[in-house]
Amino acid sequence: MSNKFVIAVYVDNQFGVLTRVTSMFTRRGFNIDALTVGETESPAYSRITISLSGDGYAREQLINQMKKLFNVKKVEVLEDDSCIKRELMLIKIYNKPENRADIHFAVDAYRAKVVDYTTDGMCIEVTGDPSKIDAFVELMKPFGIIEICRTGIVALERGTTSLLAK
Amino acid sequence: MKLTGADIIARTLVEQGVTDVFGYPGGQVINIYDALYREPRLNHILTAHEQGAAHAADGYSRATGKVGVCIATSGPGATNLVTGIATAMMDSIPMVAITGNVPCSLIGKDSFQEIDITGITLPITKHNYFVNDVTKLADVIREAFRIARSGRPGPVLVDVPKDVQIASCEWEEQPIPEKFPLPLATDAQIAKAAELLNAAKRPYIYIGGGAAGLGLGSAIVELAERIDAYIGCTFMGLSAVNDDCDRFLGMQGMHGHYASSMAQKDADLILAVGVRFSDRATGKVSAYAKGTKIVQLDPDFSEINKNVQVDVGIVADVKDSFTRIAALATAQKHPEWQEAVGRLREREAQFEREQREQAGERLVPRRVFDIINARKLPATVIATDVGQHQMWTAQYVKFDRPRRFVSSGGLGTMGFGLGAAIGAQVATKDPVVLVTGDGSFGMNLNELATAVTYKIPMVIVLMNNGVLGMVRQWQTLFFGSRYSNTVLERKTDFVKLAEAFGAVGMRATTPAEFEDAFCKALAVQGPVVIDTYIGKDEFVLPMLPPGGSIEDLITKVREKGAGENEQ
Numbered sequence: 001m002s003n004k005f006v007i008a009v010y011v012d013n014q015f016g017v018l019t020r021v022t023s024m025f026t027r028r029g030f031n032i033d034a035l036t037v038g039e040t041e042s043p044a045y046s047r048i049t050i051s052l053s054g055d056g057y058a059r060e061q062l063i064n065q066m067k068k069l070f071n072v073k074k075v076e077v078l079e080d081d082s083c084i085k086r087e088l089m090l091i092k093i094y095n096k097p098e099n100r101a102d103i104h105f106a107v108d109a110y111r112a113k114v115v116d117y118t119t120d121g122m123c124i125e126v127t128g129d130p131s132k133i134d135a136f137v138e139l140m141k142p143f144g145i146i147e148i149c150r151t152g153i154v155a156l157e158r159g160t161t162s163l164l165a166k
Numbered sequence: 167m168k169l170t171g172a173d174i175i176a177r178t179l180v181e182q183g184v185t186d187v188f189g190y191p192g193g194q195v196i197n198i199y200d201a202l203y204r205e206p207r208l209n210h211i212l213t214a215h216e217q218g219a220a221h222a223a224d225g226y227s228r229a230t231g232k233v234g235v236c237i238a239t240s241g242p243g244a245t246n247l248v249t250g251i252a253t254a255m256m257d258s259i260p261m262v263a264i265t266g267n268v269p270c271s272l273i274g275k276d277s278f279q280e281i282d283i284t285g286i287t288l289p290i291t292k293h294n295y296f297v298n299d300v301t302k303l304a305d306v307i308r309e310a311f312r313i314a315r316s317g318r319p320g321p322v323l324v325d326v327p328k329d330v331q332i333a334s335c336e337w338e339e340q341p342i343p344e345k346f347p348l349p350l351a352t353d354a355q356i357a358k359a360a361e362l363l364n365a366a367k368r369p370y371i372y373i374g375g376g377a378a379g380l381g382l383g384s385a386i387v388e389l390a391e392r393i394d395a396y397i398g399c400t401f402m403g404l405s406a407v408n409d410d411c412d413r414f415l416g417m418q419g420m421h422g423h424y425a426s427s428m429a430q431k432d433a434d435l436i437l438a439v440g441v442r443f444s445d446r447a448t449g450k451v452s453a454y455a456k457g458t459k460i461v462q463l464d465p466d467f468s469e470i471n472k473n474v475q476v477d478v479g480i481v482a483d484v485k486d487s488f489t490r491i492a493a494l495a496t497a498q499k500h501p502e503w504q505e506a507v508g509r510l511r512e513r514e515a516q517f518e519r520e521q522r523e524q525a526g527e528r529l530v531p532r533r534v535f536d537i538i539n540a541r542k543l544p545a546t547v548i549a550t551d552v553g554q555h556q557m558w559t560a561q562y563v564k565f566d567r568p569r570r571f572v573s574s575g576g577l578g579t580m581g582f583g584l585g586a587a588i589g590a591q592v593a594t595k596d597p598v599v600l601v602t603g604d605g606s607f608g609m610n611l612n613e614l615a616t617a618v619t620y621k622i623p624m625v626i627v628l629m630n631n632g633v634l635g636m637v638r639q640w641q642t643l644f645f646g647s648r649y650s651n652t653v654l655e656r657k658t659d660f661v662k663l664a665e666a667f668g669a670v671g672m673r674a675t676t677p678a679e680f681e682d683a684f685c686k687a688l689a690v691q692g693p694v695v696i697d698t699y700i701g702k703d704e705f706v707l708p709m710l711p712p713g714g715s716i717e718d719l720i721t722k723v724r725e726k727g728a729g730e731n732e733q
Contacts, residue, residue, distance in 0.1 A: 064468035070293045
């Protein structure tokens with residue numbers, strides 16, 4: 001776990017920019033765990049959040065290579081203790097009468113939400129730190145997982161700073 | 167004034183200082199070619215193949231530092247540029263490639279000769295553009311030139327669909343910025359570097375491609391003399407320092423000079439100027455420069471600590487950093503270092519004497535280059551293809567000024583030479599000698615037609631050994647002499663071939679014949695092919711086995727390499 005890190009990147013909000021970033025990862029042999037991309041406070045830029053594992057060398061190289069791309073405006077490593085990380089997961093599991101109470105208890109404990117319910121299945125929405133999501137998946141395994149969809153991490157620094165303004 | 171996209175391309179090229187372009191017409195660039203027809207300020211060289219155009223633009227740039235420009239049509243025209251663009255990328259050569267594409271309404275429909283060339287060239291360009299709006303076209307081209315020239319240079323591709331070439335909008339000429347200033351090093355960085363330099367007992371100045379065009383030659387020599395340092399270079403750093411300087415040990419690395427490679431190993435400080443520590447230069451990287459302090463000057467921050475960990479990395483204007491460090495360097499004498507390097511040089515001279523004795527009167531590579539060095543005119547550009555002949559050129563040719571070595575280093579592109587030599591001659595109007603081999607020449611000899619058409623004076627020294635010599639050398643050393651598919655022995659008569667293209671062909675099998683042919687060729691106003699016979703088992707020595715460290719240097723054929731299946 002210790003060699004996992006999260007990078008926030010501001011890029012020009014144009015077509016093809018995501019490809020430029022991800023193709024560089026392939027080309028340089030960087031293996032990413034998750035990647036999210038979306039709009040930001042400025043219509044000119046998109047924000048990419050990348051979580052990946054690697055040593056200090058990989059981290060330095062990745063940032064240097066990313067900064068060389070012309071559509072990349074800002075690159076910043078978000079340190080664990082100074083940022084908020086969240087991920088959203090939808091998980092579909094079997095709804096067997098004998099498990100129903102346990103599932104509901106877990107949903108309450110994790111402050112998750114049941115968002116779809118049929119007599120033989122249910123879909124639960126969980127939000128939180130990735131490690132919380134991992135734990136919830138473990139918890140659901142005995143009940144029979146049908147399908148999982150995770151968004152990947154979004155992250156912001158604590159306080160009033162803005163990466164773009166830095 | 168209101169102009170069509172095609173005219174905007176032509177006018178903006180002129181505005182950016184372009185005088186010569188290389189290319190090949192086709193369906194989706196007809197409009198651009200029509201604009202070129204009406205633009206007398208642009209001299210267009212029609213090559214035989216788009217790959218030749220890309221290499222010519224590259225050679226044009228290497229010989230002058232100006233941005234080389236090539237144009238190709240969509241689809242196969244564009245893909246034919248790919249090898250040339252990748253070659254430029256690996257050696258940080260500024261180039262702008264302009265391709266046509268099908269009209270925007272046909273994009274993404276697998277239309278005739280449609281190809282996603284920006285997608286294809288993504289990893290081999292510094293940046294690229296797909297322009298779908300004529301009002302953005304001029305600024306994109308301007309930015310393409312800025313990106314190609316600034317910082318660490320490189321190729322940029324601009325893909326322009328046909329409807330954008332036809333559409334029109336307002337265009338006004340803009341002045342071009344002469345220079346793109348790089349950040350300057352801090353005084354603290356310079357002081358730290360100078361401190362290491364002043365503390366060194368065995369200093370070695372290491373010149374790379376990033377220093378080749380900076381005009382630092384005499385400053386480097388002056389610093390070396392003052393601090394009693396020796397100078398070595400990478401393959402790409404050749405011609406940055408004149409060979410007549412007695413501090414210069416030549417190229418180091420896989421096929422570098424013995425004294426240069428060994429002195430680098432023994433140095434206690436390496437001042438690396440515009441080098442990227444490629445695997446061909448360092449050998450096994452974990453064993454490279456162990457315990458040696460390294461100061462690295464480079465414009466590209468991603469090169470610091472990429473392949474080799476350095477003690478001081480200065481990401482800034484290389485010329486400025488070098489000049490300021492040199493100003494703080496104190497005069498020193500290191501007699502022990504001089505003696506040590508003297509012994510290395512004596513050992514190298516011994517190898518040379520042995521080689522010459524063994525060669526006798528035969529036309530061996532060393533003799534070929536003795537004659538080229540003695541007979542070539544001042545300011546001659548030496549272009550090469552890739553293989554043994556290229557390494558012999560790098561080892562033996564004496565350069566008399568910067569930007570006179572035009573060769574594909576990083577990518578190692580066979581077939582590069584002829585196109586690049588044409589580009590270099592168009593750019594400089596100086597004498598050009600292309601050293602090539604029968605393997606490489608066979609790849610793109612179609613450009614002989616171009617050289618004949620444009621009456622480009624060029625001596626092509628075709629070192630003909632009937633085999634793919636470099637691979638054969640590896641097969642001899644590391645694969646038990648199993649010559650899998652490296653024996654060519656084709657029936658091609660290169661003299662007749664040259665004549666068929668309208669060029670002059672000659673043949674040389676002895677040193678006297680070669681000298682005679684070379685001198686005659688220099689007087690011809692057009693390309694001359696000298697089919698130069700050399701033995702098929704001439705080796706490039708010394709040789710650092712791939713993945714080996716400097717201790718594994720092979721200096722004689724009989725010292726066979728360690729293992730098989732090397733990288």
